[in-house]
Amino acid sequence: xxxxVLATAAGREGWEAIVADPAGAVIASDFDGTLSPLVADPxxxxxxxxxxxxxxxxxxxxxxxxxxxxxxxxxxxxLSGVTGHPGLGRLVVLGHYGLERWEASTGAVTSDxxxxxxxxxxxxxxxxxxxxxxxDAFVEDKGSSLAVHTRRLPDxxxxxxxxxxxxxxxAESVGLRLEPGNLVLELRPPGIDKGVALRRLxxxxxxxxxxxxxxxxxxxxAFEALNTLRLDGLHAVLVAARSSGATAxxxxxxxxxxxxxxxVTVLTALADAIATR
Numbered sequence: 659x660x661x662x663v664l665a666t667a668a669g670r671e672g673w674e675a676i677v678a679d680p681a682g683a684v685i686a687s688d689f690d691g692t693l694s695p696l697v698a699d700p701x702x703x704x705x706x707x708x709x710x711x712x713x714x715x716x717x718x719x720x721x722x723x724x725x726x727x728x729x730x731x732x733x734x735x736x737l738s739g740v741t742g743h744p745g746l747g748r749l750v751v752l753g754h755y756g757l758e759r760w761e762a763s764t765g766a767v768t769s770d771x772x773x774x775x776x777x778x779x780x781x782x783x784x785x786x787x788x789x790x791x792x793x794d795a796f797v798e799d800k801g802s803s804l805a806v807h808t809r810r811l812p813d814x815x816x817x818x819x820x821x822x823x824x825x826x827x828x829a830e831s832v833g834l835r836l837e838p839g840n841l842v843l844e845l846r847p848p849g850i851d852k853g854v855a856l857r858r859l860x861x862x863x864x865x866x867x868x869x870x871x872x873x874x875x876x877x878x879x880a881f882e883a884l885n886t887l888r889l890d891g892l893h894a895v896l897v898a899a900r901s902s903g904a905t906a907x908x909x910x911x912x913x914x915x916x917x918x919x920x921x922v923t924v925l926t927a928l929a930d931a932i933a934t935r
Contacts, residue, residue, distance in 0.1 A: 661673065661927060661931065662913050662915075662923065662924050662927055663913065664895070664912050664913055665911070665912055665913070665914070666912045668888060668894070668912065669894075669895050669896065669912025669913060670912075671893055672867055672868075672869070672893040672894045672895040672912065673869075673895050673928070673931075674893075675866065675867040675893035676720070676867045676869060676893070676895065676928065676932070677928070677931045677932055677935050678935065679866060679867065680716075680719040680720045680721070680932045681719070681720070681721050682721055682864075682865060682866035682867060683720040683721055683722075683865060683866070683867045683868065683869070684720065684721060684722045684723075684724065684859060684860060684863055684865040684867075684868045684869075685713070685716050685720050685722070685723050685724070685868075685869050685925070685928070686722075686723075686724040686725070686726050686856060686859065686868065686869070686870045686871075686880075687713075687724075687725055687726070687870065687871040687872070687897075687921065687925075688725075688726060688727060688852070688871065688872040688873060688874070688876075688877050688880075689703070689705075689725050689727040689729065689734055689737070689738060690703055690727070690729070690873075690874075691840070691872075691873035691874055691899060691901035691902050691918070692871050692872055692873045692877075692899050692901070692918060692921055693705050693706060693709045693725065693738065693871075693918055693921060693922075694706060694709075694737070694738070694918060695901070695917065695918050696840070696901050696902065698809055698810055700729075700798055700807070701737075703737045704737060704738075704739070705737075705738045705739055705740075706917075706918035706919055706921070706922055707919070707922070708919075708922040708926065709918065709921070709922050709925070710738070710739060710740060710743045710746065712922050712925035712926045712929055713740075713746060713749065713925065714743060714744065714745030714746050715745070715926070715929035715933075716925060716928065716929050716932070717745055717746055717747075717748050717749060718745065719929075719932050719933075720932075721863050721864075721865060722748070722750065722859065722863045722865065723746070723748065723749050723750075724749065724750045724751070724752060724859055725738065725740070725749070725750075725751045725752070726752045726755075726756070726852050726855050726856060726859075726870075726880065727751065727752070727753055727755075728753075728754065728755055728800065728803065728805070728844065728846075728876060729753055729754075729800060730753050730754060730758060730800055730801050730802075731751045731752070731753025731754070731758040731759065731760035731767050731769075732753070732760065732767060733753070733800075734751050734753055734760075735751050735760055738751075740762065741762070741765075746762055747762050747763055748762060748763060749762040750762065750859070752855045752859065753767075754769070754800060754801065754802040754803065754850070755803075755846065755850045755851050755852055755854070755855055755876075756850060756851075756852070756854055756855025756856075756858060757769055757770045757772070757802050757847070757850055758770075758802075769802075772801065772802040772847070773802075773833060773834070773847045775832035775833040775834050775847070776801075776802060776803065776804065776832075776834065776845070776847065778832045779804055779828055779829070779832050779834060779845050780799065780804060782828060782832075783797060783804060783806070783828070783845075784797075786824060786825075786828060787806070787821075790820055790821065790824060792808075792811070792817055792820065792821060794810070794811060795807065795808055795810075795811060795817065795821070796809070796810055798842075802846075802847060802850075803834075803844055803845060803846040803847065804844065804845045805839075805842050805843070805844040805845075806821060806825060806842065806843050806844070806845075807841060807842045808821070808841050808842070809841040809842070814841050815841070818841060818843065821843055822836075822838075822843060825843050825845065828845065829845045829846075832845075833847075833848070834846060834847060834848065835847075835848050837851075837875075837876060838875055839874050839875055839876055839902070840874050840875075840901075840902035840903065840904065844876075851876070851879035851880075852872070852876060852877055852879045852880040852883075853879030853880050853881075853882055853883030854879070854883075855880075856868070856870060856880045856883050856884065857883050857887070860887065860892070865892070866892065866893065867892065867893035867894065867895075868884060868887075868892065868893070868894045868895070869894070869895040869897065869928065870884060870894070870895070870896060870897065871897035871898075871899065871921050871924070871925075872897070872898060872899070872907060873898065873899040873900070873901040873902045873904065873907065874901075874902040874904050874907070875902075875904050875906065875907065877898075877904075877907055878904075878906060878907055878910070881896050881907065881910050881911070884896060885910075894912075895912050895913065896910060896911045896912045896913070897911060897912070897913045897914075897915065897921060897924055898910070898911035898913070898914050898915070899914075899915050899916065899917055899918060899920060899921055900914065900915070900916050900917065901917055901918065
């Protein structure tokens with residue numbers, strides 16, 4: 659399999675660094691829209707064909723393989739199917755944007771404390787949605803955050819705009835922040851994002867190179883963290899899938915693919931390149 663099109667010099671250097679020194683590399687990816695096709699019902703998400711096989715191949719040679727997601731860690735492990743897949747014994751899942759860490763080697767989850775504002779928002783949110791005439795909006799309770807999806811509503815984009823300011827006000831009133839995504843608005847603890855989670859992972863592993871794949875606005879923080887770390891000598895490859903239509907992400911990427919199958923192609927090509935180096 660040929661090397662994917664790398665649009666930037668930094669991306670090409672990152673790819674070459676991973677291939678030359680896989681033991682010093684971290685391969686990390688978002689789940690929904692990146693390793694898994696987007697679906698209307700989040701509980702029906704499943705890993706794309708070949709995704710886990712590609713990660714398992716990489717896990718045999720790189721320093722660390724990780725899934726970084728806004729979902730609870732145990733939910734992500736169940737939906738992705740990683741627990742039943744051979745070759746992923748060294749995988750970690752960073753759930754709740756890094757508030758939780760699941761280790762495949764032990765099956766254990768460790769977590770940071772959840773701010774009390776999440777419980778207050780949980781209590782207030784149903785009445786607020788009813789007041790706005792959007793009681794049918796789907797609320798995904800992630801434990802440490804609350805995501806309000808409009809994908810199932812008849813007019814999802816107008817509904818999202820109706821919700822934006824009231825949810826911003828609610829988040830601020832309880833010490834949370836509002837994070838936008840693809841037809842979703844999430845009330846999340848401050849100081850928690852995929853950039854912070856990825857930095858912690860890099861520090862804990864001593865990684866010298868990283869490939870990160872994402873598809874949505876929530877992955878921008880990871881891209882920004884890696885671009886900052888590049889200034890300190892880290893080599894990185896930023897991969898964006900067009901699944902969510904987040905142009906800010908695709909504009910910042912070294913490799914752009916259409917969907918999770920494209921991400922699988924990239925991961926497989928990297929595994930091939932390492933195997934034949």
